[in-house]
Amino acid sequence: MGRNRHLKKRLWRWRSNPLRRHDDIVEAWIVLLMWAVVAVGGTIAGLVTSHAADEMFAAQRTERHAVRAVLLADTPSPASGGGSRDLVKAKVRWTTADGTRRTGSALVRTGKNAGSGIVVWVNTAGDLTVEPPSATEATLESDVLGLAAALALAGLAFGTGAVARYRLDRRRIDSWDTEWRVVGPSWGRKTS
Incomplete structure (x- = not known):
């Protein structure tokens, strides 16, 4: 019974009701x-x-594919204390699929000597890219x-629905205010 009552309460706007407004x-x-x-x-x-x-x-x-490259300059030795950042930018040279030698900067582990072989990633044009x-x-x-x-x-x-419902609430409040201005003065009179 409680569940059915709760469902009726949620669906009140859909039921025929003399108090139901267009809003x-x-x-x-x-x-x-x-x-x-x-x-x-x-x-x-x-x-x-x-x-x-x-x-x-x-x-x-x-x-993208991996190619072998050669380090052109020594990289600094790792910082003491085992820092979490052990990659530095360094100049490397690699050969593209068509045999052209290219040079560029790539992230390389610290403590490497010039001439060391490393792996870099290149795209189909032969340019350096990330893995x-x-x-x-x-x-x-x-x-x-x-x-x-x-x-x-x-x-x-949800935001759009909330804005639309807010505007409906403002319209209902304005409607109530208009109706109260008409009905309110008659409620304020004293009977004798």
């Missing part, structure tokens, strides 16, 4: 539309974003991006 019906449709956008739109936005990000990461994995995410990292990141897109759409829907 109540509009508010019921706004709430229904808001939840539909959150449920359906959020799901679609999350899935589309996740799929697009996953395709982008897969494209990065196919267009693409692994399949597991890409899946996790695309899922997080999908969730963020779904939550952003949900926040936008």
Whole structure:
């Protein structure tokens, strides 16, 4: 019985009721539309974003590849105390797939000598780039991006619904104020 009563209380705007105003019906449709956008739109936005990000990461994995490079200058020795930052920018030289020698800056571990061989990542044009995410990292990141897109759409829907309901409340209050100006003076008279 308690559950049925609670459901009736939640759905009062949809039932026929002599006290129900037009604004109540509009508010019921706004709430229904808001939840539909959150449920359906959020799901679609999350899935589309996740799929697009996953395709982008897969494209990065196919267009980027590791090549051997040679360090052109010594890197400083690691800081004492075992600091957490043991990478520095250094000049490196590598050979592209077409045999062209290229030079650029890459992050290299500290304490390396000039002439040391290192691995760098290049794109199809032979330019230095960062290592693409692994399949597991890409899946996790695309899922997080999908969730963020779904939550952003949900926040936008809730915000829009809240603004619309606020405006309806302001309109109802203004209507009550107008009605009270008409009815109020007659309530203020004293009977004798």
